Amino acid sequence: MSISSETQVPLSLPIIDFSSPDLKPETPEWDLVRSQVRKALEEYGCFEALFDGASMELRKAKLLEASKEVFDLPLETKQSTKTNIHYEGYLTLPVVPSQEGMGFYGVDNPNVVNDLTHKLWPQGNTFVSKNVQSFAEKLIELSLKVRTMTLESFGLEKYMEEHLNSANKHFQILKYKGLSDDDTESKIGFYPHIDRHFLTILSQNDDVDGLEIKTKDGKEWIKVKPSQAASFIVMAGASLHVLLNGGIFPPIHRVITTGKKDRYSAGLFTIPKEGVIINAPEEMVDDEHPRLYKPFDFWGFLKFSNLPNARKDITDLTTYCAL
Ligand SMILES: O=C(O)CCC(=O)C(=O)O
Numbered sequence: 001m002s003i004s005s006e007t008q009v010p011l012s013l014p015i016i017d018f019s020s021p022d023l024k025p026e027t028p029e030w031d032l033v034r035s036q037v038r039k040a041l042e043e044y045g046c047f048e049a050l051f052d053g054a055s056m057e058l059r060k061a062k063l064l065e066a067s068k069e070v071f072d073l074p075l076e077t078k079q080s081t082k083t084n085i086h087y088e089g090y091l092t093l094p095v096v097p098s099q100e101g102m103g104f105y106g107v108d109n110p111n112v113v114n115d116l117t118h119k120l121w122p123q124g125n126t127f128v129s130k131n132v133q134s135f136a137e138k139l140i141e142l143s144l145k146v147r148t149m150t151l152e153s154f155g156l157e158k159y160m161e162e163h164l165n166s167a168n169k170h171f172q173i174l175k176y177k178g179l180s181d182d183d184t185e186s187k188i189g190f191y192p193h194i195d196r197h198f199l200t201i202l203s204q205n206d207d208v209d210g211l212e213i214k215t216k217d218g219k220e221w222i223k224v225k226p227s228q229a230a231s232f233i234v235m236a237g238a239s240l241h242v243l244l245n246g247g248i249f250p251p252i253h254r255v256i257t258t259g260k261k262d263r264y265s266a267g268l269f270t271i272p273k274e275g276v277i278i279n280a281p282e283e284m285v286d287d288e289h290p291r292l293y294k295p296f297d298f299w300g301f302l303k304f305s306n307l308p309n310a311r312k313d314i315t316d317l318t319t320y321c322a323l
């Protein structure tokens with residue numbers, strides 16, 4: 001049988017394996033993975049990472065249970081976690097009412113997770129806090145490897161410590177309500193956007209897909225179908241793009257809800273600390289690569305790109321930096 005010219009293999013993301021116990025700096029294995037990371041971030045702005053197979057599968061299952069416990073609480077209880085920090089506590093977006101999130105800002109501090117679970121359950125909830133923390137810890141480990149490799153691949157070792165110290169770790173669990181019986185078509189679960197911070201690591205539950213990532217040429221959406229249960233999507237954000245003077249790019253992505261089942265996902269976000277000014281090192285600037293952005297204040301950009309007329313794509317960055 002001949003294959004029709006219409007038949008196309010669906011696009012997929014590069015897959016990079018971080019699971020080897022020998023993956024340590026200054027080994028041939030590290031250098032190989034580092035070059036794969038660099039290529040993927042240049043060409044796709046993201047990749048699928050395999051990391052710690054069996055242990056992550058178990059952690060993922062526990063996190064799913066913990067997420068359900070959180071989102072099953074009464075709305076008022078969830079709302080009581082809100083503070084004046086943008087990322088902290090319960091979060092909903094008026095334009096996408098089917099989505100809700102719970103954010104642990106500064107997740108590497110055990111008090112943050114404990115305090116938040118105590119707001120949700122006066123007596124605390126060890127199952128939730130332990131599992132949130134241990135899941136986030138593994139993602140922090142992966143994000144540290146990716147950030148280190150990325151800076152090394154551009155020869156920016158001398159800025160490593162400063163960069164690694166310049167970010168807070170934020171962990172968020174998310175729920176997207178499945179379609180109701182009246183819904184006849186798929187719905188937007190999360191509108192198309194670029195992430196604004198340095199780096200995102202996403203974990204979607206295998207049985208409900210929905211994440212789609214736009215190709216660099218802007219022509220196609222890649223439907224993300226993780227190749228294994230224990231895999232994660234690593235994605236560059238606008239702040240990393242600014243730091244590397246455009247050396248990598250932040251991809252546009254969205255979530256589409258197609259089935260009746262609720263979708264749960266979780267992410268680790270590496271967010272520039274307040275007061276940090278991001279400026280591409282001189283090593284990243286030459287005649288062929290003129291400086292793209294003036295010194296960049298992430299928290300100012302966050303406010304700007306939250307305004308109702310923001311486009312949620314890279315043009316927000318160019319507009320903000322031209323002000
Ligand atoms: O739920 C997802 O898979 C995507 C979430 C996302 O894009 C975000 O939180 O920025």
Ligand SMILES: [Fe+2]
Pocket residue numbers: 193194195253
């Ligand atoms: Fe995102």
